[in-house]
Amino acid sequence: MxxxxxxxxxxxxxxxxxxxxxxxxxxxxxxxxxxxxxxxxxxxxxxxxxxxxxxxxxxxxxxxxxxxxxxxxxxxxxxxxxxxxxxxxxxxxxxxxxxxxxxxxxxxxxxxxxxxxxxxxxLPVAGAAAYDVTHQIELEPGQTMLILGAGGGVGLMAAQIGNVHKFTVIGVASAAKQELVESTGATFVASGEGAADRVRAIAPEGVDVLIDLVGGQALRDLAVVAKDPSVIISTADPTTVQQLGGVAVVRTREGLEKVTGVALYGLVDxxxxxxxxxxxxxxxxxxxxxxxxxxxxxxxx
Known part of the structure; x- marks a missing residue:
């Protein structure tokens, strides 16, 4: 038994x-x-x-x-x-x-x-999702990746992957998660009212990709900082992201294979x-x- x-x-x-x-x-x-x-x-x-x-x-x-x-x-x-x-x-x-x-x-x-x-x-849920969502839109080193919900399992690994690729990573999360988010190399922004303004202060020209792990009103509030609606990707709210002009994450088997290798070499914890x-x-x-x-x-x- x-x-x-x-x-x-x-x-x-x-x-x-x-x-x-x-x-x-x-x-x-x-x-x-x-x-x-x-x-x-x-x-x-x-x-x-x-x-x-x-x-x-x-x-x-x-x-x-x-x-x-x-x-x-x-x-x-x-x-x-x-x-x-x-x-x-x-x-x-x-x-x-x-x-x-x-x-x-x-x-x-x-x-x-x-x-x-x-x-x-x-790794199979959060790690693979983090890999897929950070690779769905190609960025160059130095470009800006905003993660809404950066304090959760997917967000923390997505931030680490972004750091490996030398993206400028901004992580939005609750104040209690600040130290954890910053440990990934991301710049922390407190969630809640005024979060879009706080992101704008760091990235005045907008962000090159917005990764949404929360959905709902929080996503709607932050969508304005994306340089173009098409660079918004959501794992949490496919309906809202499509209404905004973005896309839902596309899950792949390659994501699990790749993130396993990344974790093996200590690039993601x-x-x-x-x-x-x-x-x-x-x-x-x-x-x-x-x-x-x-x-x-x-x-x-």
């Missing part, structure tokens, strides 16, 4: 429970793994709360990303074998807050031996700051849901 955190109904934390279940078997195009570490993301509690639709069959397993060791290989899967160390995204209907899970082989890559399981588990056992997975989710994290939260079964 194996353990997994599931939610039995859409709603608050009270709908979550740790259950015993058989270890899941992989279907075609899938890999079964023994989970070594799983990353916690805001999407995990938003799915449970019903903010991302209600199409998950209940009870639904929680968690989207993990690293671990392959225990079984499904049909039609090439380039993976039992015993491989990997990192990737959960297969449809599966969750990663578990002792064993199943990953989508098309969204999984080999884990370099030198990269820890904890750091690897922080996934900023793992908090680790919880599987028995305390509910606490890990609560910490992210409350917005109290100053880095990446990891569950280690």
């Amino acid at each position: 194996s353990k997994a955190l599931v939610f039995a109904a859409y709603g608050g934390p009270e709908t979550q429970e740790l259950v015993e279940r058989p270890a899941p078997a992989p279907g075609p195009g899938e890999l079964a793994i023994e989970v070594k570490a799983a990353g916690v993301n805001p999407a995990d509690w938003k799915i449970r709360a019903g903010q991302m639709g209600s199409h998950w069959p209940l009870p639904a397993p929680m968690g989207r990303e993990a690293s671990g060791v392959v225990t079984a290989v499904g049909a039609e899967v090439e380039n993976f074998a039992v015993g491989d160390m990997v990192l990737g995204l959960a297969a449809k209907g599966q969750g990663t807050f578990a002792k064993h899970t199943v990953l989508d082989a098309a969204q999984t890559v080999q884990k370099p031996e030198e990269l820890s399981f904890a750091d690897a588990a922080a 996934p900023q793992v700051t908090d680790r919880y056992s599987l028995d305390r997975a509910a606490e890990a989710v609560a910490m992210v849901e409350a917005g109290h994290t100053a880095g990446k939260v990891i569950i280690e079964p």
Whole structure:
């Protein structure tokens, strides 16, 4: 038997429970793994709360990303074998807050031996998104990249990637995240009323790309600092960004492969700051849901 955190109904934390279940078997195009570490993301509690639709069959397993060791290989899967160390995204209907899970082989890559399981588990969601969103529009060294939501997992890695490419990075986040944002080499701007004016003071001619990780009114307020609406890219609010003349991020498998290499060479730090056992997975989710994290939260079964 194996353990997994599931939610039995859409709603608050009270709908979550740790259950015993058989270890899941992989279907075609899938890999079964023994989970070594799983990353916690805001999407995990938003799915449970019903903010991302209600199409998950209940009870639904929680968690989207993990690293671990392959225990079984499904049909039609090439380039993976039992015993491989990997990192990737959960297969449809599966969750990663578990002792064993199943990953989508098309969204999984080999884990370099030198990269820890904890750091690897922080990459499939936030790391890959950061790589994709920072490479969707080509910039030259010295050009300006503005990140709205720079204090979260995606934002911190996007800022580090921007610094590697020698972009001028401006990070908008809450005041509590200032030190963390500045540790990436970005110039910090406090979020909230007047943020656009504060950005203008740093980049009076506007920014060459605006990466939105927040959406909503915050995106609308900052859109005016983009040199052209077409350079606004959002991971959080495809409807609003398209209304403004920008585009949603295009996710790629290459993003996960590339960011894994970048992390391996120490050019990006996934900023793992908090680790919880599987028995305390509910606490890990609560910490992210409350917005109290100053880095990446990891569950280690």
